[in-house]
Amino acid sequence: MDINSGDIYDIYFPPPDGQGGWRRLENPGQARDVAGLDWEKLDEAFAVMQQQTRNGGLFVVRHGWLAYARWFGKGHPKASPNLASCGKSFTSVAMGILLHEHPEYFPMGLNTRVYNPEYLPAEAFPLKDERKADIKLGELLAFTAGIRGNSPGFVHGKAVELDPIGPDGWPAMTDDIALGLRDYPIRGVMTTTSTLWCAPGEGYSYATASIHIVSIILRRLTGMELQEYLDIKLGRPLGWSRWSFGYKHTEARAHTPGGGGIALQAGDMLRFGYLLLHQGRWQGREVVPAAYVKQATMRSPYNPHYPYSLQFDINDDGHWSGVPKDAFWKRGSGGHVLYVVPSLDLVVWKLGGRDGQYSEQDTGLEPLPEVLRETEERPDWQQTVADGQGARRVLELAVAACL
Numbered sequence: 001m002d003i004n005s006g007d008i009y010d011i012y013f014p015p016p017d018g019q020g021g022w023r024r025l026e027n028p029g030q031a032r033d034v035a036g037l038d039w040e041k042l043d044e045a046f047a048v049m050q051q052q053t054r055n056g057g058l059f060v061v062r063h064g065w066l067a068y069a070r071w072f073g074k075g076h077p078k079a080s081p082n083l084a085s086c087g088k089s090f091t092s093v094a095m096g097i098l099l100h101e102h103p104e105y106f107p108m109g110l111n112t113r114v115y116n117p118e119y120l121p122a123e124a125f126p127l128k129d130e131r132k133a134d135i136k137l138g139e140l141l142a143f144t145a146g147i148r149g150n151s152p153g154f155v156h157g158k159a160v161e162l163d164p165i166g167p168d169g170w171p172a173m174t175d176d177i178a179l180g181l182r183d184y185p186i187r188g189v190m191t192t193t194s195t196l197w198c199a200p201g202e203g204y205s206y207a208t209a210s211i212h213i214v215s216i217i218l219r220r221l222t223g224m225e226l227q228e229y230l231d232i233k234l235g236r237p238l239g240w241s242r243w244s245f246g247y248k249h250t251e252a253r254a255h256t257p258g259g260g261g262i263a264l265q266a267g268d269m270l271r272f273g274y275l276l277l278h279q280g281r282w283q284g285r286e287v288v289p290a291a292y293v294k295q296a297t298m299r300s301p302y303n304p305h306y307p308y309s310l311q312f313d314i315n316d317d318g319h320w321s322g323v324p325k326d327a328f329w330k331r332g333s334g335g336h337v338l339y340v341v342p343s344l345d346l347v348v349w350k351l352g353g354r355d356g357q358y359s360e361q362d363t364g365l366e367p368l369p370e371v372l373r374e375t376e377e378r379p380d381w382q383q384t385v386a387d388g389q390g391a392r393r394v395l396e397l398a399v400a401a402c403l
Helices: 028-035 039-052 084-101 130-134 137-144 207-224 226-238 266-277 288-296 367-376 387-400
Strands: 058-060 063-072 151-153 158-160 185-186 189-191 329-333 336-341 346-351
Touching: 028 039, 028 063, 039 058, 039 387, 058 266, 063 266, 084 207, 084 226, 084 266, 084 288, 084 329, 084 336, 084 387, 137 207, 185 387, 207 226, 207 346, 266 336, 266 346, 329 387, 336 387, 346 387
Parallel strands: none
Antiparallel strands: 058 063, 058 346, 151 158, 185 189, 329 336, 336 346
């Protein structure tokens, strides 16, 4: 590695890991001089992570350099655990690509009403709640379609309790449950999507079923599973290593779960974040339409209720103080978070994960020998930092590390 050759701020795109992968900085001095990063702050962030999750890793890219990489427990650069809701952002991006390549499929763009037999299977009809006929594609993506999800929901910033709630986790990524054809009990509580909790556009609820329905639409229009579509449109152009989707031990295995579960290695999650940092461009090619990247990562007209755009959290109102307002991120159950801060030229991958999320039964991927050799169990670990607190603190420290 010659860190003195050329302009360190030239746009750089990493080759696949099999061809060398990300260019690396090896010590605190290089990180400071080349990437403008303070390792001590990143070490603080890493310490917070170790108290938040049993397994994990912190990987930081600035100015195109992988300047920090540490991991613990089952976490490892070549591990491919189930990344839970981080997969939602991939479903959104896939739909953004389809919108751009086939505008004829959606005559009104994100305003297209999608609850009709052109977009959804025949068994979804007749509708049990006639208001579903007014749901727009943008509302499905922004969690404002009225689909029941987690409680509370929000209406113009005010919390509202949902009763009943909607399904979450893998049940919400099972077609008939997501479409409201079957109610499902979770921890003794019956959940449903057969009826809406509010009229489309009139409230926000974090509804995994909503984004899974987007993947059903994509599958119906393209004739491909979401995983195949993503492989063609993102995986191959970006040079991903071995990857998959999780929940293979559940009913959700029948189709690619559009509500989450992508299983990617750390370098490839960083590639995804880096792609978004560069407005969807990769090595001179527009892989994702720049206009859609902007729509997905800024305040959306489809969600005036909560700072969540088209499957990314946003900070345009500065509710995370100490973090630039252009920052956006996507969290996944288990403590996973992908952060992108364009104004700082910064991408951070916070790998987390419960033990089960690393299992072959979940992802269908046999752990690589080097991963097994270089990771360890943490049987006596106890959580002392809450998930939300940890997610925010890691980003605050990564931002503070930027000199």
